[in-house]
Amino acid sequence: MKLQSQLNLAFSALLLVILTAAGFVTYSLILDMLIDDEKAELRQKGELLVEVINEQYGTLKNDQQLSDFLEEQNLQLFLYSRKQNSVLFYTMPRQFVEGFSKEDYFENKEEELWEIGNRKYVTSRILFYPESSGMELILLTPLNDLQKVQQDFFRRLLIVFIIGAIAAMMLSYFLTNKLVTPLSRLKHQLKKIEKRKFDDVEPINATGEIREVAESVYDMATELQRYMNTQQAFFQNASHELKTPLMTIQGYAEGIRDKVFDQADEEKGLEMMVTEVNRLKTIINEMILLAKLDSSQTEYQPETVRTSEMIQQVLDRTLPKVNEKGIELTYDEDPESTLFVDQEKLLRALLNITVNAIRHAPSRVNISVNGKTIIIEDDGDGVSEDLIPHIFHRFVKGKNGETGLGLAIARAIIEQSGGKITVDDSELGGAKFTIRFL
Known part of the structure; x- marks a missing residue:
């Protein structure tokens, strides 16, 4: 399976899990919210009715007039007397009164969700004033009505979820395509490298x-x-x-x-x-x-060495060649300079460079040390401009060169020691090799 398909499938699965969890939680919360709102609305209606009844029917002696008034409200309610433990008036069928009484819903003040058969009702109880009268108005709303509202709301929410999921998947496809396309192009470039078509490799646009x-x-x-x-x-x-x-x-x-x-x-x-x-x-x-x-097959054993001691070994070993050619070899030392290197290997590199300078110098070679920088220069003809970029490559020889490997070996040792070597023109007139260590 391609990466783009995997990403889209993973995103779709994640989106499905999130929407399913969100839908389940939302579905439950909607019903709780509707029940709370319905209770608040019933309480508001009930308090208004109780206030009207207290004002107009305060004595509660005109039962017929009171009954007519409650019937006109078109509400499901009970007028209950705590003192008598009886229902004085109701707008629901008689079997509901008997069923609720059997379940002790009228006496149980804590139960707010009444159930009879397979029907449930949301209730709200409002006391008459004064409370000593023991009169209570109980309003009810079928839970089925709220569940219908819940289902209708959830269907609309589901439509929104589906539209949002489709939009999110389209956006996911666009983004993953934007992400994967550079990878596909990169794969084609790697194929070119595999076939050694280096000249055909092209940079790609990506972020x-x-x-x-x-x-x-x-x-x-x-x-x-x-x-x-x-x-x-x-x-x-x-x-x-x-x-x-x-x-x-x-x-x-x-x-x-x-x-x-x-x-x-x-x-x-x-x-x-x-x-x-x-x-x-x-x-x-x-x-x-x-x-x-x-190939890094040689064992490298770095240690802290004094640069002056190592340069002195170079001077001692090149003395016969210096005397043979009759040139002047000078040394500007830095007594405080130290390097963390493999002494034997770096000594080999310095010898290669110094011998190379002696070979090309007609009269003078100078070695100078400043901190972690070593400079070896001569007064010869120097290195030609076209040869400078290749002077440290294998079998690249300047004038009077021998094997063409000495400077390549020196470069490999210096880079293995964490340093860098460069060549340019010297103030003495010849070549200047600069070795810098970190």
Whole structure:
């Protein structure tokens, strides 16, 4: 069953339960309300009659005149004497007087709903003045009359309920259709993602949480497309980087096998093969490390470390390369700076960036620390504008680059450490790598 049908069915069931409960309660309350209103009306009529009788027939000696007056009122009533415990006058058939007397309704002052056979009556008792006279006027109204009014009112209310329910269901259909339509469109966009048609994915118009989900899906499609393109470029670059040393090794191996080279060239070929094997080993190890970092398979053990101590290790390990190239490596330290990171992994990232800077610097590399920010810059040629967006991708190499994996590894480690790395132009003239930690 579709979501829209489920929502409409649930709303209809809920509406039916609410209307049924409301109808049942209303039906009961209507009768109680009618009984209360009828009692009040009977009391009002009775008090008016008692007042007229007290004024015009105060002595109650003219029984015939009094009887004629009560008959003219066209009411169901009894004139009852408490002292005599007898009905002096009545406008209802005699069997009602006998039936009510048998049930002691006249003596029972608390009973306001009298019943005889299958008939019920609403009553109201009004005392004559003075109360010592013991005279009482009892007015009655058949409950059936009130029940007819109740049923007529409830039928009209039921019609209103039905019209309201139809209107509510139509509104529910409109609202659920408005709610479900973006979800249906979103489903079609997800199907496109499933079929890897990322270019065909379109944003949809929606509101609230559905809009947020739709935006997330669109962003996911964009990111997946970028990832797929990156992976494709990665395999192309990886095959190229691996193919070059393999071809070199194959060429020398076949030459040695076929006795093409003399003794000197053969020794040179063997050295070249060892060099290319070491290069292959380096590339493969870095690819494995990068794959582990991207898949979060490596164990990450953060601890609080002093930034100055870690930078000092970088200086110590890069000293041979600095001396070999004859450049100046300076360090602006912040003694109070600390970081909560995996020291060994972050040290690997800093070494990759620093070695990269040393490789491109003709005369100077500077490392500076300010709080949780580390800046590594050189006075080389810098990074070209078209290469900046891709410099941290795999196998993307600048001028004089080696494997094209060092900066990608550094980025993965820094992001895993909760930091962010960016590159722009340095005041020294070359590239400036800025690492910021939260």
